[in-house]
Structure formats: C-alpha cells, structure tokens
Amino acid sequence: MCRHLPACPVASSSDAEVARIVASHPEQGWNLLCNGLLVFDDTGQLLPDGRVVDPHRLELIAV
Structure with a gap:
C-alpha cells in the first residue's frame, strides 16, 4: 500500500508502527497506517x- x-x-x-x-x-482510538496496519490507542494492533x-x-510498577 505504501x-x-x-x-x-x-x-x-x-518496526511496522513507524509507517505513515x-x-x-x-x-475512536485508532489509526490506519500506509502498510495496512491498524494501530489502537491501547497499543494493540490488527x-x-x-x-x-x-x-x-x-507499565511502570511503583516500588
């Protein structure tokens, strides 16, 4: 697609997440990248x- x-x-x-x-x-909490990857705000991907x-x-764990 790129x-x-x-x-x-x-x-x-x-490094797929660096696509445009x-x-x-x-x-709605998502972006479509030019390589066809759907990236969600929670860092999940489709x-x-x-x-x-x-x-x-x-996640940072407090000590």
Whole structure:
C-alpha cells in the first residue's frame, strides 16, 4: 500500500508502527497506517491479514 520513498516497513516487521498514518480516528482510538496496519490507542494492533497483536504497553510498577 505504501507509495512513497523510502517505503514504509511492511506490517509484519518489528518496526511496522513507524509507517505513515493514512487515516486517523482519534475519537475512536485508532489509526490506519500506509502498510495496512491498524494501530489502537491501547497499543494493540490488527494486521492486514486479520491477525491480532495484543497491547504491549509497558507499565511502570511503583516500588
């Protein structure tokens, strides 16, 4: 889906979240990236093939 240069990383790569946003819906809590990845505010993801990536936000633990 990415048509600019340099091309964004594919949705299955470890750095997929750096792709450009092509549709932003902050009121619904998600962005569509040019590589087809849906990224949610809770850090969860939906890959173009339908696979789900669970939220991976790091939580700080008070000691």
